Amino acid sequence: VFANVVQAPEDPILGVTVAYNKDPSPAKLNLGVGAYRTEEGKPIVLNVVRKAEQLLVNDPSHLKEYLPILGLADFNKLTAKLILGADSPAVLENRIATAQCLSGTGSLRVGSEFLARHYHQHTIYIPQPTWGNHPKVFTSGGLNVKSYRYYDPTTRGLDLQGLLEDLNAADAGSVVLFHACAHNPTGVDPTPEQWEQIRQLVRSKGLLPFFDSAYQGFASGSLDEDAQSVRMFVADGGECFIAQSYAKNMGLYGERVGALSIIWIFTWFFKPALDWKYWFRHEKKVCKAADVASRVESQLKLVVRPMYSNPPIHGASIVAKVLKDKDLYDEWTAELKGMADRIISMRQQLFDALTARGTPGDWSHIIKQIGMFTFTGLNAEQVSFMRNEYHIYMTSDGRISMAGLSSRTVPHLADAIHAAVTR
Numbered sequence: 001v002f003a004n005v006v007q008a009p010e011d012p013i014l015g016v017t018v019a020y021n022k023d024p025s026p027a028k029l030n031l032g033v034g035a036y037r038t039e040e041g042k043p044i045v046l047n048v049v050r051k052a053e054q055l056l057v058n059d060p061s062h063l064k065e066y067l068p069i070l071g072l073a074d075f076n077k078l079t080a081k082l083i084l085g086a087d088s089p090a091v092l093e094n095r096i097a098t099a100q101c102l103s104g105t106g107s108l109r110v111g112s113e114f115l116a117r118h119y120h121q122h123t124i125y126i127p128q129p130t131w132g133n134h135p136k137v138f139t140s141g142g143l144n145v146k147s148y149r150y151y152d153p154t155t156r157g158l159d160l161q162g163l164l165e166d167l168n169a170a171d172a173g174s175v176v177l178f179h180a181c182a183h184n185p186t187g188v189d190p191t192p193e194q195w196e197q198i199r200q201l202v203r204s205k206g207l208l209p210f211f212d213s214a215y216q217g218f219a220s221g222s223l224d225e226d227a228q229s230v231r232m233f234v235a236d237g238g239e240c241f242i243a244q245s246y247a248k249n250m251g252l253y254g255e256r257v258g259a260l261s262i263i264w265i266f267t268w269f270f271k272p273a274l275d276w277k278y279w280f281r282h283e284k285k286v287c288k289a290a291d292v293a294s295r296v297e298s299q300l301k302l303v304v305r306p307m308y309s310n311p312p313i314h315g316a317s318i319v320a321k322v323l324k325d326k327d328l329y330d331e332w333t334a335e336l337k338g339m340a341d342r343i344i345s346m347r348q349q350l351f352d353a354l355t356a357r358g359t360p361g362d363w364s365h366i367i368k369q370i371g372m373f374t375f376t377g378l379n380a381e382q383v384s385f386m387r388n389e390y391h392i393y394m395t396s397d398g399r400i401s402m403a404g405l406s407s408r409t410v411p412h413l414a415d416a417i418h419a420a421v422t423r
């Protein structure tokens with residue numbers, strides 16, 4: 001009965017690596033997949049991760065039992081604080097439910113199923129362009145996907161006007177996906193002032209923001225700075241969904257560790273456990289939070305249980321150890337900054353190499369864009385030329401992973417880009 005199953009198309013991003021692996025050329029270069037590589041072109045496991053793993057191995061209380069459906073409680077608390085800040089009103093007021101999920105993708109997927117079951121609006125607007133998996137994740141999760149303008153190819157920057165017009169025209173209550181930082185694939189993020197304009201529109205239209213935070217700390221090197229957009233939306237007391245991933249910033253790609261957080265607004269009940277001064281400052285708008293948390297969590301469990309029962313223990317235990325221990329945390333932030341700085345230096349080196357070759361065109365976007373990727377502006381035909389003639393692999397939209405470059409390979413890439421645009 002399965003003999004007639006039709007061949008599905010290769011995943012457009014992972015398919016790049018499949019093609020790269022088949023290429024016998026020693027000069028080949030994979031700039032397709034967004035995984036960090038060292039200056040030597042090697043994958044790394046962070047020292048801090050090795051240390052945390054050692055501590056776990058030596059800890060007799062660290063077992064391999066099932067986790068609860070929503071994951072490791074310590075991890076959930078710490079991960080919410082990491083994205084929102086320890087003094088976030090949403091954390092202090094208990095207006096948040098967090099579930100450990102299968103990395104960023106799993107968190108987005110659980111979030112969309114929850115929305116499909118419990119939210120009145122089933123349309124989600126995603127930026128154009130966006131990470132290729134987004135539309136599939138949300139459609140599979142039961143939402144209807146529409147897009148909003150985001151990138152302007154003529155300026156290689158943000159199409160703020162288009163973005164605001166499209167969100168203004170969205171049906172009230174629609175969900176809107178934002179990349180918290182380091183937009184993939186464009187590397188173009190709104191400035192804080194632009195975020196503020198977007199926030200005001202989102203709140204005035206009653207749209208529901210869903211942040212995808214796959215690169216916290218990886219863009220600027222600072223965990224706090226890369227969380228500013230999310231914190232701006234949470235600080236206004238409104239509703240928000242957040243999907244976090246530890247794939248990039250802790251290098252835990254294959255451990256599949258991430259989290260979904262759901263934040264809701266104040267309800268007008270008095271919660272006696274909170275201190276009086278606090279209650280007064282917040283104009284008595286203190287929520288009967290424990291109730292909502294318990295109901296939201298109970299429904300999240302119903303989404304997760306039939307999907308994968310409960311999440312894996314190892315990666316979340318590593319993250320919890322690192323976030324809990326001041327020395328490990330400091331070591332992590334230093335290693336994280338090292339990765340972010342290397343990427344920033346690759347941008348400069350590539351830009352300098354193209355300038356030195358006199359490659360036609362303005363390449364300043366390479367140093368202006370943020371995060372792991374550069375959206376080069378190369379077209380599909382130029383991309384395929386570079387693959388055939390220079391054995392350089394990237395997605396057909398011209399996106400290159402800066403993390404896959406090194407000082408040694410920059411000249412090869414610059415030669416290839418020069419040849420592609422001067423053909």
Ligand code: PMP
Nearest residue numbers: 103104105131184212214245247
């Ligand atoms: N969102 C964005 C924007 C991404 O770039 C990625 C990874 N490429 C993810 C989510 C999900 O990654 P993971 O599931 O590995 O955490």
